[in-house]
Amino acid sequence: MGASPDSNFSLEPLRLSEIPAPAEREVLRLLGYREGTMRLEAPMRSVLDDARARALSLLRGAVDLAICSNPASLGAGELFARAEVVLVGVATIGAALEEEAERLVANGAWTLGLVLDAYGSAAAERLVIEVNARICKEAERLGLRAGRRISPGYAGWPLLAQHALFAALGPATAGVQLLESAIMTPRKSVSFAVPLGRDLDSESPELGCRFCDMPNCEYRRRPREENL
Numbered sequence: 001m002g003a004s005p006d007s008n009f010s011l012e013p014l015r016l017s018e019i020p021a022p023a024e025r026e027v028l029r030l031l032g033y034r035e036g037t038m039r040l041e042a043p044m045r046s047v048l049d050d051a052r053a054r055a056l057s058l059l060r061g062a063v064d065l066a067i068c069s070n071p072a073s074l075g076a077g078e079l080f081a082r083a084e085v086v087l088v089g090v091a092t093i094g095a096a097l098e099e100e101a102e103r104l105v106a107n108g109a110w111t112l113g114l115v116l117d118a119y120g121s122a123a124a125e126r127l128v129i130e131v132n133a134r135i136c137k138e139a140e141r142l143g144l145r146a147g148r149r150i151s152p153g154y155a156g157w158p159l160l161a162q163h164a165l166f167a168a169l170g171p172a173t174a175g176v177q178l179l180e181s182a183i184m185t186p187r188k189s190v191s192f193a194v195p196l197g198r199d200l201d202s203e204s205p206e207l208g209c210r211f212c213d214m215p216n217c218e219y220r221r222r223p224r225e226e227n228l
């Protein structure tokens, strides 16, 4: 029997300098480009470079996490049935990037504004992937496995369960506010939950590695599966 997850789980502080910049191919994917099928013309190359430089100066990463030892309270049905505890969290890149993107669009710089917005989405996802890896590392230390990271609104977890997730988070929400509609502000924020348990071995259908894009992860127990 390993350590008690809720009493021993801890995460090293996350610093912004540790958050990798999003890969350009991820930004292009969000913009509708398909790898290897579309050529980037010089004007678009220039917009991408401009957007990247702006994005890197506007990222204000923050993360808060909490341990939910009552998974049933999260309104996720059977999704966390095998979890001993669930790590809930919210991560954001802050409001500065989206404000700049909105300003650009309002001033007619549509393409640059949209590309910057896509950089923001990719950066928020990259941040959460990094946080997920920290969670997996800590889970390994405690003899646990991390299941699939999911967010309200996906995989059979209703969007309105955002309220239950934020209730489990308590007052520390990385500066993110939840509106009555279950939408978060700043928009470039991701709320999520990661089930943890001893009962998730490398064959478990819930094992997070199947769904995870973390490159070169030393703890990976299973290849990323496409088309899940």
Ligand code: SF4
Pocket (backbone or CB within 6 Å): 132, 133, 134, 136, 146, 208, 209, 210, 212, 213, 214, 217, 218, 219, 220, 221
């Ligand atoms: S590959 Fe697996 S162990 Fe690594 S971060 Fe992703 S889910 Fe965690």
